[in-house]
Amino acid sequence: MAIASPSPKQVAQQIRRDLYYNAFATLERMQIDASPINYELMCEIISGNNPELREKFARLGKDITEEDLDVLARIYLPHHFGKSIHDESADRIQSELTTLKASLQSGQTSLSSYTSMLGQATGSFSSIDPTDMKKIQSQLQAIRQATEIQQSKSTEILESVSTQMSAFAAIASDLDEFERMKFTHIATKLANRRGFNKKLADLYGGERYPDGASLILCNLLVLEPFERKELLKVKEAILQRLGPLVSQTVQATDCAAWLDRPQVGIIVSTSAEAEIRRIAEQVRNSCLRVFNSQRQGMPVVAARFGCSTTYEADTAFDLVNNAEKALEIATETADDKVVFFANSEAGGARKDWMLYRR
Template identity: 25%
Template sequence: MSAGAASKVQNMDTATLVLATMRRRGITGLPRNYELVYEALNASNQSLTREFESLSRFPGQDELDLLGKKHFPHHHRQTVVEGAHDKMTDEVTAMLRLLKQEQSSLESYSKLLGETSKRISAKTASSSEFLTSVLGVLSNATGDTMEKGKVVVEHMVERAREMEQVKLELDEYKRIANTDPLTRLANRRAFDETLSNLYIDKRAAMYHALIVADVDHFKKFNDAYGHPVGDRVLGIVAAVMKSAVRKDVFLARTGGEEFAIILEGTSQEATIGIAERLRRKIETTPLKNQKTGLDYGPITLSLGICMASEASGAEELYNKADIALYAAKNTGRNRYMVYKPELNEQFEKSWNLYTK
């Protein structure tokens, strides 16, 4: 996106700009189109922005949906899965048809062998001419059967390759569907699935932990500088998190300015060390406009920690980590808190005051 376009996104009301762009380019007002245009104008996903700008002046719905399937597969999930299902069904049906034909061919060949054996065993079958004729028939039948078998095998291999390709496409779709497009971290769907798997083995769950994190005063970045700066904050937080933990550690953006880290095979002490390292790295990461030199101020994180041994299941683990996060927010932000039962009372009191 050009500097002028980026400036417009910052200075003009985002909804107005999106609607104006859709009207100017003849884009139908569907919810999925609105999200596509919004994210393209936001410039938080440079690949999407470039591809959107390269569309025809008045893009058709097919063009838009093709781009949407690539960057927002959650809108097209049913279509993708149904297409893969239909293709797999066709391939399996074709394989069964080939096997049935092969079975019929082998049955015919077996029948021919049986009839020929009877004729050779008969007393009348004594002339060399007859035996030569029989051997010729058997030779041709054997050759034909073997050739048909080779063709069937080749077709079967081809069908197997087709199904493997469908599997690869589904795997790629799942990867994209479980990825947050802004930060490239896992999204909430992937987080919920991974968290629920922690308690499959109850004994191993004793050594797992959850850290939930929230960007402090995130709303002020959006209100003061616009959504593009807010998106940049989220991108920086995600990048710092990736650099601060091992590659096998599960990281997710669970919604808005909220993040989560799932640790397996860890202790409370090690988990606290990771949380504190993340907090310090975020705190010391500058957030400046590279062109103007404008300093947007420090980014800080509040974090809540809960060991899986403190909960009986995924939902309880998340709720307790969230209570610890609330306590970190409530006691000054830019800190971590470890869940302990006494935090429940503090949380309940504050929640009751809020709801009155």
């Protein structure tokens, strides 16, 4: 009797079930509350999809607190905290709308009173003796005072509306900033792994084949001595200086990301080797500038670069995998130059996708 092999869908379902079981088992073994946030955090750690998260979790040691987990969750699972910020924004908007509504209603009441007063004054003028200048002046004075009051009220309403508009703009800015920070590495202000993956998805998600683009991976060996727990604050200070310098090496349409291992990933819209070498050299020089400004006894700056272009990669996975292979060669051979991935099956030649351009 033939035994049917499981389908790819069944295999994927079994992998997911194993991941879920391992996540719950790990939480129980480590005596961590199996809340939805902690559960998803553990799934991310076990799956290996986020090596940066896995590494930071490992640094926590044995005595892990809820505060430690909350810090990691806010960085790597920001969507869990999106509801609270949107709820807070909704409350702020409701409060501003209530104030605006009260201001407009007050203005409407004031305008109605002013309109009624003008109507009464019109009737009064019809009955006043044209020769009674004293009564005419009295009515004009009353109209002038009412007009001044209405002008003051109108100015007050305009100021209130302007204040509310500024408040709405501030709320929108806060929401935009929250969305942006989902894809931003906290220390360097470069794209994080989530932002990096989004850029890769955008690169390969269009209708046209992504020809002429490249991925440069950089491994900064100089940071290895700072991986110890007691030096993490020093490393964070270094990253805060390094991030802006790295971001200056790419165009606004390109992407520079901090990935931790390898540390830097740069997606650029060029496959010209000379340009790629220039970008790599700028990253190296940025690292030199940061460490040369530190106290004596700093380690020697060393950076290794691996690169793959979209000519050698049909998918985003292939692009990252090829660049990692090139980086591995650069690291093992201690090559300071950029190592470019070469497809051995194609004799090291780049594939030409010109025929498939639209």
